[in-house]
Amino acid sequence: xxxxxxxxxxxxxxxxxxxxxxxxxxxxxxxxxxxxxxxxxxxxxxxxxxxxxxxxxxxxxxxxxxxxxxxxxxxxxxxxxxxxxxxxxxxxxxxxxxxxxxxxxxxxxxxxxxxxxxxxxxxxxxxxxxxxxxxxxxxxxxxxxxxxxxxxxxxxxxxxxxxxxxxxxxxxxxxxxxxxxxxxxxxxxxxxxxxxxxxxxxxxxxxxxxxxxxxxxxxxxxxxxxxxxxxxxxxxxxxxxxxxxxxxxxxxxxxxxxxxxxxxxxx
Numbered sequence: 001x002x003x004x005x006x007x008x009x010x011x012x013x014x015x016x017x018x019x020x021x022x023x024x025x026x027x028x029x030x031x032x033x034x035x036x037x038x039x040x041x042x043x044x045x046x047x048x049x050x051x052x053x054x055x056x057x058x059x060x061x062x063x064x065x066x067x068x069x070x071x072x073x074x075x076x077x078x079x080x081x082x083x084x085x086x087x088x089x090x091x092x093x094x095x096x097x098x099x100x101x102x103x104x105x106x107x108x109x110x111x112x113x114x115x116x117x118x119x120x121x122x123x124x125x126x127x128x129x130x131x132x133x134x135x136x137x138x139x140x141x142x143x144x145x146x147x148x149x150x151x152x153x154x155x156x157x158x159x160x161x162x163x164x165x166x167x168x169x170x171x172x173x174x175x176x177x178x179x180x181x182x183x184x185x186x187x188x189x190x191x192x193x194x195x196x197x198x199x200x201x202x203x204x205x206x207x208x209x210x211x212x213x214x215x216x217x218x219x220x221x222x223x224x225x226x227x228x229x230x231x232x233x234x235x236x237x238x239x240x241x242x243x244x245x246x247x248x249x250x251x252x253x254x255x256x257x258x259x260x261x262x263x264x265x266x267x
Contacts, residue, residue, distance in 0.1 A: 008125070015129045016116070023136030024109060027146060031101040039143055050148040053077050054103060057086035058095045076246065079234040081153040081188050082107065100148050107152040108145035111159035112136070118159070118166035150190040157185035161196060165203065175204070175215040179222025187230045191246055197223055 035046040056066040056078035066078055077083055086103045093099045112135050116128050135141060145152055161181045168174030178200055185193030197220070204215045231239065 012125045012129055016132050019129055019132045019136065020112075023132070024105075027105050027109065027136070027142065028102060031105070031146060032096070032098040035143060035147060046143070046147060050100065050104070053080060053082045053150055054086040054090075054095075054100045054148045057083050057090050058100075060087055061090040061095055073244075075235065077150075079188055080150055080190075081156065081184075082148055082150050084188075085153070086148060101146055103148040104144075104146050104152045107156045108141065111152075111155045114156070114159035114163040118163040121166040154185055154189035154193050157181060157189045157193060158196060161185070161200070165200070169204070169207070170209050170211075170215070172211075172214060172218050175200075175218035176222040179219040179224075180226040182219075183223050183226035183230055187227060187234065 037044065037047070039046055052074060055074065059068055060066045067075075082103060085106055086100065089099060089103055089106065093102070112132065115135070116132060119131060120128055145155075161178055164174060164178055164181065169178070179197075182193065182196045182200065185196055187193075200219050201216050204212050204219065209215060
């Protein structure tokens with residue numbers, strides 16, 4: 001019985017490797033082509049937005065300066081995990097449309113690896129190849145995951161949080177690390193990454209842990225302290241520009257005019 005179980009696990013492991021390699025090959029092909037137009041209705045963000053997020057990394061590689069135009073409005077993009085990944089990759093492979101899109105592939109596939117590692121902690125082994133296959137053939141992930149969106153950085157952070165909680169969610173230091181990851185997700189991923197905080201708190205609350213309130217306090221406290229430290233380290237003198245942009249993208253873009261009709265509409 002044990003030998004059969006071991007053979008089955010190796011079979012599923014081999015299947016995961018085959019699916020993963022095939023999917024990765026598919027994901028990184030034809031990256032120099034433009035994405036489909038009007039994929040999500042009337043929006044054209046697949047074409048217009050990704051270049052903003054690799055703008056600073058490209059400038060640093062080509063001109064040795066992140067912001068040669070001294071335009072602080074996009075400073076939030078400079079301090080993103082997408083920009084960091086782009087800078088590292090551009091330094092190795094050069095800057096081009098294909099390499100820019102490869103940034104999204106790295107972040108998305110990295111997220112998949114972390115998800116699989118987290119799943120393997122609590123689920124049967126056959127679940128892993130199934131999740132791998134579903135992730136890699138999902139048309140929305142395949143389309144949006146192959147451009148340098150900030151959301152792909154947020155996807156990576158979410159998967160990292162899932163991985164950490166899967167293994168160490170019942171430990172105080174695990175909750176502290178989770179709070180740090182959520183702060184990083186909000187400040188270097190995308191602003192609405194802070195919504196991972198109530199997810200963490202509710203997950204701990206409904207868990208069977210005997211120290212759930214200590215875990216909740218550790219996670220929340222870590223998020224607050226980490227956020228303050230990251231804001232100071234990342235923005236410094238650019239804090240005003242960063243807050244102005246975040247306000248514009250939050251209540252300025254989403255809050256009005258709906259927010260004038262009702263408090264709930266504003267929220």
